[in-house]
Amino acid sequence: MTAQGGIGLSVGTLLRRAAAVAPDKEIREADLAGRPTGTSWGALRRRVHRLVGALPRLGVGQGTAVATFAWNSTRHLEWFFGVPMAGAVLAPVNVRFSDEQIAWVVAHARAEVMVVDASLTGQLAPLLPRLGSVRRFVVIPDGGTVDPAFTDALSYEELLAGADPVEPRDVAENRIACLCYTGGTTGNPKAVAHSHRSLALHSLAVCTADAFAIRESDVILPLTPLFHAAAWGLPYAAAMAGAGLVFTGPHLKPGAITETLEREQVTLSAGVPTFWLALDELDPPKEVFASLERIVCGGSAIPSGLVRRYADRGVTMQQGLGMTENMALVALTNVRSSRASQPAEKQLDLHHTQGLAVPGVELRLVDGSGGVLPHDGVTQGELEVRSLWGAVRYERPGDDSNTTKFHDGWLRSGDIASIEPDGYIRITDRSKDLIKSGGEWISSIAVESALMEHPDVREAAVVAVPDSRWQERPLAVVVTRAGTSVTAYDLRSFLRGELPKWWVPDRFEFVAELPKTATNKFDKKVLRSRYADQ
Structure with missing residues (x-):
């Protein structure tokens, strides 16, 4: 009305x-x-x-x-x-x-x-x-x-x-x-x-x-x-x-996207990391990016090295956080005025967080019993969302998802995160993708991000596989850049300088392509099924 x-x-x-x-x-x-x-x-x-x-x-x-x-x-x-x-x-x-x-x-x-x-x-x-x-x-x-x-x-x-x-x-x-x-x-x-x-x-x-x-x-x-x-x-x-x-x-091939960016003088583009990784690997001339000011990237975490490489081309790459339930808009990486005086390198690091809630969105962290947790940058809990435009239920779901996914007007995201006192969100993992090894949690997202910092790695997905001693261990499934010959030993050595030793995967599988969902995210359900019995 x-x-x-x-x-x-x-x-x-x-x-x-x-x-x-x-x-x-x-x-x-x-x-x-x-x-x-x-x-x-x-x-x-x-x-x-x-x-x-x-x-x-x-x-x-x-x-x-x-x-x-x-x-x-x-x-x-x-x-x-x-x-x-x-x-x-x-x-x-x-x-x-x-x-x-x-x-x-x-x-x-x-x-x-x-x-x-x-x-x-x-x-x-x-x-x-x-x-x-x-x-x-x-x-x-x-x-x-x-x-x-x-x-x-x-x-x-x-x-x-x-x-x-x-x-x-x-x-x-x-x-x-x-x-x-x-x-x-x-x-x-x-x-x-x-x-x-x-x-x-x-x-x-x-x-x-x-x-x-x-x-x-x-x-x-x-x-x-x-x-x-x-x-x-x-x-x-x-x-x-x-x-x-x-x-x-x-x-949607990199060459076609490159031509479109230059021909149409695009200023803003948005898409999942797959597109921008492929375009980065193509390494087109800087003229392609002459008009492009910013890229909004969502669906999965962006490797921090990718953010830097686009910054070198004069393009700001922003990490977005969203869900279909919120029309794919919850948070975005922007530099707060209180951090504007930080060195450029520190500001670029902010684009590797999930950013700040956009106007019209509220966030909170809850524990397993629904208790609200502090935003202190340390405490982790499940991220819950509500917004001016977000859904509060599914239409005719046919199961109990309206009860399990929504409560008190909040949507349970399934993401495990911490929130800084000034609002920056850091997602540790999807609750279903966390790896529990020997009673300790391993963040698959953190391992993936570290892997994709290696110059010879194009894409990487990390999943839990059964282990007789530790219950679960991380398995890394890797797509390498064309013309490279990186080995599991190389990657293991690289990660030992970036991650806790026990987070480093025991196994590496090299594939030509990672399975993707219909929304172009890594299909970890397929990977877990594929490698669980090996």
């Missing part, structure tokens, strides 16, 4: 702002062949109004769920605005989910309409018999071949061509705008409902100086997919600020 004559907190408000203050600001993308193309905020709003006019033809009304199965593109973005603005519920589906997870998400969302990129119809075709709730399919033409199983599907462009534009009224703030699904590393993904109000408040927070500091002059490249917490909410925040946007579609 809003006061008479007031502005509602809604997705429509965000798009209206972009079209008013930056109608000609470009939203660029690469097509399936990698060729750059694009639109503008003004043109996108006109197409969204046409989409709102077309949705009733598909039987989409108040509360109807619409699933999308697509890469980052301007046409996909139109559904992120159009569906919520029509009072319906958007349910983006992760294209990297397993077949079982895809079918489960569509059924759980009760999606009646599903939108799919032409190039992804072949992936979805075998699942059609399992998508029984879907009455209509709409295909986004992206230059790909449409699978014959979709011959009866509507073309998105034809759908728009046959519709009259409708400028909708703002939707009630507390109406659900989208369902974002968690990674589902244990059991089925969980549905997190974000309202129009929560998306608008999140966008406001993202634009603040102590968060992503998004402004109209920015050109933003989200390497995070739209199907993952709406690309960390960056497109909605870009609309609020009137900033430019760049999408790469499926083109």
Whole structure:
């Protein structure tokens, strides 16, 4: 509800702002062949109004769920605005989910309409018999071949061509705008409902100086997919600020990213460490980074050496902390004024913490019985979060997760952390990833970070494996940089100068690639299963 004559907190408000203050600001993308193309905020709003006019033809009304199965593109973005603005519920589906997870998400969302990129119809075709709730399919033409199983599907462009534009009224703030699904590393993904109000408040927070500091002059490249917490909410925040946007579609190889950064003069980008490690290894010329000011990196810890190497290129790399439940925004590494006089090296070290809670977020540490612990930089406990836009429950979880993950309005993160008196968060580990060896805890994150400081290591994941003497011992699974020949002996010797002796892994496994989850994090569940019996 809003006061008479007031502005509602809604997705429509965000798009209206972009079209008013930056109608000609470009939203660029690469097509399936990698060729750059694009639109503008003004043109996108006109197409969204046409989409709102077309949705009733598909039987989409108040509360109807619409699933999308697509890469980052301007046409996909139109559904992120159009569906919520029509009072319906958007349910983006992760294209990297397993077949079982895809079918489960569509059924759980009760999606009646599903939108799919032409190039992804072949992936979805075998699942059609399992998508029984879907009455209509709409295909986004992206230059790909449409699978014959979709011959009866509507073309998105034809759908728009046959519709009259409708400028909708703002939707009630507390109406659900989208369902974002968690990674589902244990059991089925969980549905997190974000309202129009929560998306608008999140966008406001993202634009603040102590968060992503998004402004109209920015050109933003989200390497995070739209199907993952709406690309960390960056497109909605870009609309609020009137900033430019760049999408790469499926083109996520280091070479393609390098070309995009330079060609589009990107100022802000965001993505998991995998992207930035690969780009660092490519070592492109400094001209590629001429416009790039800052990188927001999240999903797993950033090696401190990587932060320094990007700083040498003139780019500030910030460690972010977030969860789907909080639209991927909880904390960010910024340098507090009280630490601004510290040497540059000490300030860079702050970017290896999880940073400070952004405006609108509150944090606390609790012990095993729920007792609140001090923020003294030493005491460790489970990190709990609440925010102006965060979820307080899952939608129809089908298990007891609403009881086990939420209590007293706080979300249990599963992270073990300490918090400095001035607010800096240092995560020791995920509670499920801590290694208990001989009765003592070992932080897998700390071992991974130390390993990735070795110049020949590209990626490393550390997991617990059974041990007859110590119950558990750390195992390191390592991806080395191309052209190097580092050995287990080399790494063990290196770590002995960086870590307590008993933290150093007994075993090292060298692999070409680490398994990743659907959200591009190291899949430690797979690693534990793979090496447990060896």
